[in-house]
Amino acid sequence: MATVAEPIELVKNRIEEVDPASAQREVESDGALLIDVREPHEWDEAHVAGAKLVPLATVAERITELAPDRAQRVLLFCRVGNRSARAADSLRGELGYENAASVAGGIEAWRSAGLQVIEAEGLTPEQRMRYSRHTLLPEVGIDGQLKLLDSKVLLIGAGGLGAPSAFYLAAAGVGTLGLVDDDVVDESNLQRQVIHNTERVGMPKTESARLSIQALNPDVKVVEHPTRLGPDNILEIIDQYDILVDGADNFPTRYLLNDAAVRLRKPVVSASILAFDGQVSTFVPYEGPCYRCLYPVPPPPEMAPSCGAAGVLGVMAGVMGLLQANEVIKLAAGLGEPLVGRLLLYDSLGTRFTELKVKRDPDCPICGAAAAEIPESEMGKFPDYEAFCAGVPVGA
Secondary structure (H helix, E strand, O other), X not given: OOOOOOOHHHHHHHOOEEOHHHHHHHHHHHOOEEEEOOOHHHHXXXXXXXXXEOOHHXXXXXXXXXXXXXXXXEXXXXXOOHHHHHHHHHHHHHOOOOOEEEEOOHHXXXXXXXOOOEEOOOOOXXXXXXXXXXXXXXXXXXXHHHHXXXXXXXEXXXXXXXXXXXXXXXXXXXXXXXXEOOOEOOHHHHHOOOOXXXXXXOOXXXXXXXXXXXXXXXXXXXXXXXXXXXXXXHHHHHOOOOEEXXXXXXHHHHHXXXXXXXXXXXXXXXXXXXXXXXXXXXXXXXXXXXXXXXXXXXXXXXXXXXXXXXXXXXXXXXXXXXXXXXXXXXXXXXXOOXXXXXXXXXXXXXXXXXXXXXXXXXXXXXXXXXXXXXXXXXXXXXXXXXXXXXXXXOOO
């Protein structure tokens, strides 16, 4: 039997391969048995009418059920012809099916030859090609990709964190990306804000980001919000989206975003970077802590200077922004274990990740048990976050 470690070329030298057109003729005219040895999620993406799905790992135990006569013609195929070659070698060498053969090039060659393939509904041919490396993953598949295409994600900030997040969310096929930023591209941004370029210095960041996203993936609808989030517009803006990506560069906006997101029950993927350090967490209202549970009050200014004052390693924006994109994809497609109740710290100089548990604060004024239900008439009213972050008592 061929082993996985054995070069596929040696395996193919021992077996018979047939081209897709010949295989189809044998199936239609001579009653050959056509077996697809791929996995179920691959079958769901595309398959050949009349084929039997028998994943590679189960071929040996099921073949006598499907072909009790060892003289029967058996044609096996997979995606590109490698797994089916190993299956044919095993059937011929160990189980005595001398008429077993592999379809050269698999279903990809079958499709390229213009032969009929039953494709999954919901994706265009171009989308099936673009997102094929996603749909091959059992955890994603067609259903997960369709969820991504249907999702709406808002990025607060089209700068250091928003740039890599937006690029990879666009590449992943997130259907709608909203961009909130009232700034323009500056030369000092280009060391880390990779969605912009030298020719766009002076251009609004939302416009520059939109041009880059549309050049990468025209599937994505980009909505520009060239403004700064404030108490007067935040609820209207974030209510249009499913997931919020916090790349804000100041504490007043972070607290405002948190409080508004809890009110509307919108998940927030939050990250921050400074110098050589970064952190990221995911806040899902009432399923875990919120930003105020983690930071009841902002640190003093001397403990949290801006990147403009303290500097930042450019690649830090990429690392943390991509971790944010990873969290968004998990939330949108329903995959894995998001960073809910966990704070992930990254030290780039030591290349070390540290995970801290974060519990929901029962006394949190925003999401705690004592937090009052906000009347509809009060929904759009927020405290003075500038004063709060400056250490001035609210109302003073």
